[in-house]
Amino acid sequence: VEGGVGRGRIPDVAVKRLPVYLRALQDLAARRVEIVSSAELARLTGFSSEQIRKDLTYFGSFGTRGVGYHTDVLLERIRRVLGLHEDIGVALVGAGHLGTALARYNQGRHQHVHIRAIFDSDPAKIGQELGGTVVRDVRDLERVVREEGIRLGVVAVPASEAQAVAQALCQAGVEAILNFAPVRLEVPPGVQVENIDLSLALQSLAYYAAADRPPSSKGRRFEP
């Protein structure tokens, strides 16, 4: 199937780089740049051009030596590999501080990934409009997710509720979850979980900011 080109064969680490390429290519396309070299893509994305050339061969996209890649062709190719050539509906669970920010950010921004349903358990929030979508009762999650054919879930509920929410999403047939709650979710095999944890990221960055760290060998520290 053309839509499934290379899916499942591309290493996870490479899959994570594809949206970065996509964003760079979208910028190039918007500026009507028709041909792009791997060197230019490297400059735009921060990955090495060797890495880029290797990644792009995973799904059979070869540049022309000395010329480069056709921006539009590559753009379409990556969209297809990621499955973004068709609309992907997202279910957001938790319409609190983070959920509100995510819903507003998503509104009208991403062409093919839309928050199609928002759920909460708080009666004060159910029925309210958020980022162009009405917040629904989480008790309707399974039915709505099935009816709407939603395959991606976002967990933005308190940590204590996250596992139960993930379970409901999986039961409803969701295939991937973006988890913002600071817990490790148990999901059935085949469900992909991506964790985003701001506190963990800040804590590991603290290593670089710690006062007793020697200045890095790369000399990034400002020395007057």
Ligand code: NAI
């Ligand atoms: P919040 O308290 O503002 O919002 C949580 C929402 O979830 C509320 O609207 C609440 O009614 C709803 N909720 C609670 N139980 C539910 C259930 N069983 N089903 C459906 N909805 C339910 O909290 P906030 O700040 O939005 O944080 C949400 C989660 O995201 C927390 O786990 C927090 O630790 C995490 N977080 C993660 C960040 C990150 O960068 N990873 C940043 C901020 C928060």
